[in-house]
Amino acid sequence: MQVISKLRAKAAQDGDGVNINRVADFNKVSLDPFLMLDEIKSNDSQDFIGGFPPHPHRGIETFTYILKGGFEHRDHMGNVRAIRAGDVQWMSTGSGVIHSEMPLSDATDGLHGFQIWLNMPAKDKMNPARYFDTTQHPSPVIEHKNGAKLIALAGQWQFADDVATVATNTHIKGLAGNAAIADLTLTANTKVAIDLSGYQSVNIYLYQGELKIESDFKTEIYTAGSMLTINPQVLAQFCGGNAGLGGLILAGTPINEPIVHMGPFVMNTQAEIEQAIDDYQQGRFGHL
Template identity: 60%
Template sequence: MKVIQVRKASPTQDGAGVKISRVADFSGAMLDPFLMIDELKSDDNADFIGGFPPHPHRGIETFTYMIKGGFEHQDHMGNKKAIRGGDVQWMSTGSGVIHSEMPLATDEGMHGFQIWLNMPAKDKMRAAIYQDSVDSPLPELVDEQGSKLRALAGQWHFAGQSVTSPLKELSSGGAIADLTLAANGTAEFDLSDYDLAMAYIHTGSLDTANGGRGHMLVLDSQSAIQLEASAQGAGVLLFAGNKINEKIVHYGPFVMNTHQEIEQAIADYQSGKMGRLSL
């Protein structure tokens, strides 16, 4: 396995004071088509109770995955869903979405991810699309070691089997999976059909340099990918996708290709052209 780069998630805050660990690249140089991976992990409600009140997006796709705890998603298109442990939710925001994500009352703490993907210029002004897995449980595969792969998005091959998530239309063929490795468990993947492959360690550790929790390994997708857990096992979020290779201009919740498009997004939001969310 060839590791091209290692990135350590950095602590920060977003929304109404939600504490997160973030890996981001808005240059398009390294993580394309992914822009940002936020991990929310805390047993202290004060770290996330403020949630993400109503806010806009344009030009990106947002992907939420919950391991434990949950959020209630609501948007101006009329979608209102509780996203709990094991669920995912995807929005291809296109020309604009107003939405909120507020934590569900729970005493189990929270662990989940909010992920941004870029959209190619030709799709940035199309109508928004929404999908979740609440009524369609995500498929899982288990190998003889007891390791498990949950297909969050796209198609995956694991333990001699293939599985496809019901969410399969992510930008640039994006694919995401949650891999749970047993103690000293191993897994191999062929992601040579993709330009990009990454592994983010969210639980336990891998038996490799920089394989500790909170590390993102950017991998050579054209080489065989071999992951081995330490004696404590590991939880790893896997990413694959194809590069967009377009100029990125980022301002807050908007990701476009020119400064003029950003200015138009701000004007459209302020004038109400993106819609309004009634809570």
């Protein structure tokens, strides 16, 4: 495995005082077609109890994955859904979405989850909004006898001589940038290889344990909170540390278009950002 670059998650707040760890790159340096990953991980409800009250988006896709706890999603399209551990939720916000995400009252054991932003090509940014989740179609899981497990959250994955494809009726196979997302977990010192050469851009976010990369000359160790950009043309050899490994693999095709970002809006020009703000203020996004 060849690591091209590394970003570290930084502590931040969003919503109504929710504490998060964030990796963001709105300059298309390394993550394209991905823009940002937020991780919420706490057993203290005060870190997330305020949730994310109603707010808008335009020009992005949001991809949410929950490991522990959950939240209730509501949006202006009329969708109301409890998203719990193991569930994935995807919104193609297109021309505009207003939604909220509030912690579930019966989720008392803390919250651990991720929201990932993907950029949308200019030609799609003003398409009608769409919403999907996997509450009725659980994500495919491939387990290897050596203690390696891969959960296919989006796209198609080849792993341990098996192929997993997210059910087509979830429509998550159509993420912007031909993106594919998987949750890889390894027990202590377990090794596994994944061929990612079909993608132009590959990153892995480490949320648990350690990743060891061994070569003839040295062993490099990367810890939780690291986002690694790796060379997809070099066979990816993943090895868990003494505490194992949990990581989200983010693969796709760079969109390579100009980005202008302001808060919840990601467009291609400043004029488009100003139009998004005006449309939201004038109520053209709808109401929640």
